[in-house]
Amino acid sequence: MSELRKGENTTVSSGRITAELHAVGDPVDLSALLVAADGKVRSDDDLVFYNQPSPESGAVRHLAADAEGPERIEMDPAALPPDVDRVVLVGSCDPDDATRTFRDVKEVLVRAAQHGADPVHFRPPILTDGERAVLLMELYRRGPAWKLRAIGQGYANGLAGLATDFGIQVEGPQEPSIAEQCDTEESGSTFDTPTAAVPPASIKPTINTASPIGLHKPPLGKVSLDKGGRVSIGLDKKDRELVVTASLEWDGGSERRRRLGADLDLYALFVPTSKALRGKKAPGTLVKSGHVAQGEPLRAGAAVLVPPPATAKKGKGADVVYYKRLGSVKNRPYIRLDGDSRVPGRESLRIVRPDEQGYVLLCAYSALSNGIGSFRSFGAKVVVADGRGSTITVPLFENTKTRYWVAIALVDFTAADGAEIHHIEAYSARMTERRPVLHPDGTIEMNAGPVEFKRR
Secondary structure (H helix, E strand, C coil): CEEECCCCEEEECCCCEEEEEEEEECCCEEEEEEECCCCCECCHHHEEECCECCCCCCCEEEECCECCECCEEEECHHHCCCCCCEEEEEEECCCCCCCCCHHHEEEEEEEEEECCCCCEEECCCCCCCCCCEEEEEEEEEECCEEEEEEEEEEECCHHHHHHHHCCCCECCCCCCCCECCCCCCCCCCCCCCCCCCCCCCCCCCCCCCCCCECCCCCCCEEEECCCCCEEEEECCCCCCCCCEEEEEEECCCCHHHHHHCCCEEEEEEEEECCCCEEECCCCCCECCCCCCECEEECCCCCCCCCCCCECCCCCCCCCEEECCECEECCCCCCEEECCCCCCCEEEEEEECCHHHEEEEEEEEEECHHHCCCCCHHHCCEEEEECCCCEEEEEECCCCCCCCCEEEEEEEECCCCCEEEEEEEEEECCCCCCCCCEECCCCCEECCCCCCCCCCC
16 A cells, blocks of 8 residues: 655556545545646536546446445546646535535545556645635546645635636636645655646636536435435425425234334424534434533524533423424424324424524434334334435434334434434433433433323
């Protein structure tokens, strides 16, 4: 393995190169720019990313994360057109959420692998000044040879600002980007300046008569979360026609249980925007008894509840929608359960006005009449859909018996332009009837709510 420092380069062959992106913390997207000798792209087709996975030449391809590996870019130097001088790899935060920066990304690693050679690694420096995109690494021509160079230059205006500097016409008005200057000296490093330097922030975008390229992420399609996984969907918070549905589905697990009824119930514990806090712990974190939610109010101008510390309602007056309190989509809480199913099938609730939502915790309760079987043995799962092409399934993985409550999924509406669905799968204590509690900061406390038996 070869580890490059910022500014260093190494020679590679003309064989296919696969660059993988690894990140710890907030997710980071990987894209590539095909750049000519003048430091600009030839056209908008030269941005290779999730909405445009391959240019016409096919020499560079974007591959989404899948069973084969993390998000990656495949490059074939020998197939690059002669007027492409270099391929620049870019890491960027979610363009649909302007609050995301690299401050929340703990570690970024680019791994470039080539058949028959040791992989090349580069870890860009930590970015803490509000950068939302970073130039990671570039593949460039040096005479008849090809080289990889580590860059590590941050951009405050994200992928849109960076792409604009390279000549891409992006949907919507863009402010000039603010780029950090690359270090020009590195102790012990061997530098090799590429044909065209990274364009400075002062270069104005080129005039392009073609339709501007859209950076907004497409619908996710059908996604099933892994254990502990999470995924973001883009939502227009002001869209009054938007309806997010969340369903608890179960098939009973066996013919015998289906005959007996297999009665599960969907509960939605919620924190509205007016009460939601951005706390020190990440939303979805499991906390112990005695936790108090402290943090900044999500809604500007809301009263700060510290001191005294903000606490969640734990009794029957808690914010919850379930079979005895169906809720409403015309008035607060803008969440409504469609009804109570006492046989295997589905219970669904509708969530509207996402700007009024903070956190929604989706839980399932197993009636005593079901016996001691695990939620998984009943075939239980949660399905969240936005009605715009994104459907996220949150399955269960544990065969935990004699438990009457499970917190399955958290829907975090606090992102500026979307919602994030977390796989939780936290169970109540053995033989305990106390339901979970959702705190104002999005943390979850098990075995802390009221006891409310359901009888036939």
